[in-house]
Amino acid sequence: MNSWAGHAIWWHVYPLGFGPLRQIEQWLDYAVELGANGLQLGPVFASETHGYDTTDHFRIDPRLGDEADFDALITAARSRGVRVLLDGVFNHVGRSFQAPAHWFTGGDFEGHDSLRELDHSQPEVQDHVVKVMQHWLERGIDGWRLDVAYGVPPEFWRAALARVRETAPDSWFVGEYIQGDYPAILRETTLDSLTQYELWKAIWSSINDGNFFELAWALERHAAVLAAGVPMTFVGNHDVTRIASKLDDPRHLAHALAVLFTVGGIPSLYYGDEQAFTGIKEDRAGGDDAIRPAFPATPGELAEFGWPTYRLHQRLIGLRRRNPWLTYAVTTAPHLTNQAVALTSTHDGNWITTLLNLSDEPYRFPGIDPAAEVLESSADAGDPAVVPAHGWAVIA
Template sequence: MEGHTMIWWHVYPLGFLGAEAEALPASAAPVPRLARLERWLDHGADLGCDGLALGPVFASETHGYDTVDHYRVDPRLGTEADLVALVGAASSRGLGVLLDGVFNHVGRSFAAPPGWLSGGTFEGHDRLAELDHGNPEVVDHVAGVMAYWLERGIAGWRLDAAYAVPVEFWRKVTDRLRPRFPDAWLVGEVIHGDYAAFTEKGGLDSVTQYELWKAIWSSLNDRNLFELAWALDRHNALLETFAPLTFVGNHDVTRIASRLDEPRHLGAALAVLFTVGGVPSVYAGDERGMRGVKEERAGGDDAIRPAFPDDPSLLPALTPGGEEVHRLHRELIAFRRERPWLTRARTTVTALTNTALSYRVSDGERAVEVTLDLENEPSWSVRPA
């Protein structure tokens, strides 16, 4: 695992680049917005990340998760040449690029051959038609799409709603890809269930660690660090099999700065993220303490998917007071990068009360000690053992 990207900077392009809410008319010329994202690569690299995880970039009807063509870049973002140029620019800075593959469902205007659709919809959303994953032609299509963009230099794929797809389907796809792209990193979006079995049976490298995400903010808000200790034990078991994708924020959830009841506990949340095993991801804007609440309604994701300025130098004006959070991210990410062994290291709790938790992270030879103390300030500390 140490050969793969270790820390991702996660961007939702349609929102980040201020794209239109709906697809452009067929007659409209593509808008080269992805080129503007190149200006942000140094920001991600300076933060200490070594990968750019992109949300949907393919032609879609609205938010990107209603894909209509997996082989065409959304004209609101540009062209294939623009995406390939972005991948090249990222590579020149040592950044891999992860693409978001929406292969459970498609938009209603997706030109599906007969037999490609199951007749169902994704979680009751009428505009999201589910693919028939028992159809060999759908296997061919998904494997072909993934290979096409891997050939153009991307580092891997995030598989959207992977949990809603039969795991046997993923195995058929990954078995085709592995001989040609042995270094591709494949991570599935899985909310709950048997994470380890899903990776093994599906041939994936990783899945999203939602259990740990929830335990981090919930234990801090409830002043119940027993919940976090329990989650860390569960996390250890996963690390026996794979390194989960860890996070405290992404494009689908309320931002961590808004989720925490006590702003001063943000450092404690980040200390956990960047010390425990796994592959950490930072959602763009969280490194400046950006706020945003997800709401369960039409347009309820808008607040967590805002437009960013064209130039990173303008970010401080968008996030006043975010300098300390930015500095903290850089310091903890630097600490992590100096210790790549943490990716598969195990955690041992050494002291525990409702409001205080100490743990040791070790690979058997090297170790880091972390203390969380919700009663005092600072509320956390991280040090080499």
């Protein structure tokens, strides 16, 4: 994997909701103080409405600014050591996208009549995608999130990425995959990473259901993914209900974050989640609006209620930064009940254990060394083996 990608923690922004590029630039210090060193941008190219109906891959959407604004954002990010990831929407385009008829399959993307599917068997389509990726890499970005990568043949990605890597060998590519044989996908596509939706689902539903057996099972499968590549892990993004709304009990938000930051993978944080924003995705026109809100001009204009969650993120990201090997760690569950789990993450002789308790009573975990160091926790219980009701701890 790229020398830098294993150290990346992305702050994921949906620009057409958040605000113009110059405004995003004003939030870079906020992201760095959070602990992120990567800016993952949703669609920034000219489009008809929401950004995923592209009309021109070589032009910045005028609602966000222009090329000078983009260059300024890249320069500002680089000056802070922040990598930039762009959203490549190459499965489909908007109705007004100008291209010869043979570039299209003749079908719509997943029943959306505003989106035309590209025909990836056409050499000209691959040439176009390669040119787009090369163009913006030359303009200073560091990689691509490939939207609806699951809708594109693996051989297309394998061929296209080989061409792009010839001129940009240090670039990084993550594909959007909702489900499937993740290790096989990584091998067949040669992608560096993919979106770990299976782990995302297991995190929130195991907490809501009081069923950590689901999480343990998902982490077994996660280990197989890590053997093939390092997936992008997350508890929220631009396509799903926010984690603060997804969890039934707000006391368990920290539990979800503790898992995210102590298991293998490359974490991505969706803007606003670090401020405990709520928002429910709905299956209707405009149903994404609640999860893609505008941000104020400056961090000082955020509501007070969100800052404790921001500081919790800082603590857990700080733990991750002090243990960079966690990117590649394999996690097992040496102690497991429905509502209590010990998750031990190991790599190259390093280890930490995350203790989670969802019950209404303190829980004593067996086999914990009384001299174990508590790295982070919900409360100082004195005994590292005892986790308070609805509490959590990370020990070493």
